[in-house]
Amino acid sequence: MKFVGRLERAWASSGSLLCVGLDPDPARLPAQLARTAHPLFEFGRAIVDATADLVCAFKPQIAYYAAARAEDQLEMTIAHIRQRHPSIPVILDAKRGDVGSTAEMYAREAFERYQADAVTVNPYLGQDSLAPFLGYADKGVIVLCRTSNPGARDLQDVDSGGRKLYQLIAQKAAREWNANANVLLVVGATYPQELGEIRAIVGDMPILVPGVGAQGGDVAAVLAHGATAAGTGLIISSSRAVLYAGSGSDYAGAARAAALTLRDQINQYRKPGL
């Protein structure tokens, strides 16, 4: 099944647009995990099992595993999601971008080694750098468009004849790159105005929205500017605000409570008036 189909099923079955990002920072893990053989995996597994019924996707961030020399624990975490929660898509947050045979290797890393359902990619190198990812027609290719950080303005807002760079990317994503109907975009929650502009360009294309929670994005504004007519179209991702909601022995319970609050907050704005 194609990634967008899997995602639509997950939206429907979970009743949630929330995605929990798995960014396991060794310095912030609960103390009781320090002595385990695979602390990043144990942490991720506990968070996954505590929140699985509340989410439409999980998004492990590879950098945390790579810095800790723990790619094996990323593999274990994804395998756990696959086995125990097979209906929940896994988005590998890797933001890869390279050319030719190197891009092929990165696509292989994401889709074959890690068996991710989708991967985030950086479009700066252009269409041919995306092609090896796009060739996996059943996988999702989630292209950075307008990121959530302050520095996003430096290049992404460069204006060329009244069209900003992020608008150009949205246009190319919708018109040039989406022959396999497997392109999605990343637009930060911290820029709801831009999210609305991009939604107008890309129709119902799903958009991954990081930046709610710790980064301060406003849920009401994200829904108002980003949701499709069906009240979906968004993968609203939160990492730290969920992962580190508690640091004691019941950190998983605290994460669940934070995810539940966020899911309900999102759903409150999905259908105004309910």
Add this chain to the structure above:
Amino acid sequence: MKFVGRLERAWASSGSLLCVGLDPDPARLPAQLARTAHPLFEFGRAIVDATADLVCAFKPQIAYYAAARAEDQLEMTIAHIRQRHPSIPVILDAKRGDVGSTAEMYAREAFERYQADAVTVNPYLGQDSLAPFLGYADKGVIVLCRTSNPGARDLQDVDSGGRKLYQLIAQKAAREWNANANVLLVVGATYPQELGEIRAIVGDMPILVPGVGAQGGDVAAVLAHGATAAGTGLIISSSRAVLYAGSGSDYAGAARAAALTLRDQINQYRKPGL
């Protein structure tokens, strides 16, 4: 010692601007390595030892190791260069780009886990995405500016008020991002005209130039447009044309011969008339 200082020493001691890129494609490795426990490492080590006196840097490409689940062999390869050829800087080609604490993790991956002397990064997310890398003042941060592939034009040539995006990046690299004097740029050999424009913007800032050899970049044009007045300023990188010069039992000898030819070809144009 700062990275640019290390690089200048390597240029002087080797008499070479050539960098050999280590892109070990499992499908192209010599048959005799197939049965070894660490074929990517054995291949890299043989190439390194056969070409070490001909180069100013080695540039392992992390994607090949990641796709093969062989990060350990990348660590072994870099450790080998450190031990046996300590004067040769190691550039980790990773093209990372992310924000906040994730960018910190990628910087840690490159500089602490792999102990690279420099890393390539993608600037699309803006200044704050580069800051964690730039904070390692003794390490080199090599920012993608104008890449060597055909699709480079898609975004990098976007024109804003007469200034193209790659020119803006060169300006920011020289004026805003280089407080620690540790910024370099990537400019593909396939675009010598643009290389000349960028050289005019960044003064003597070193430029990593991939795309000679297999990608067809013209050495004479690269030197004419990219060299500094001192006849240096360039790290001219070749991967496949060196690595796969031969496929038989003397693949390392064939790689050395190809590297020697390329080094001499480069040097021929460094000081016209010699």
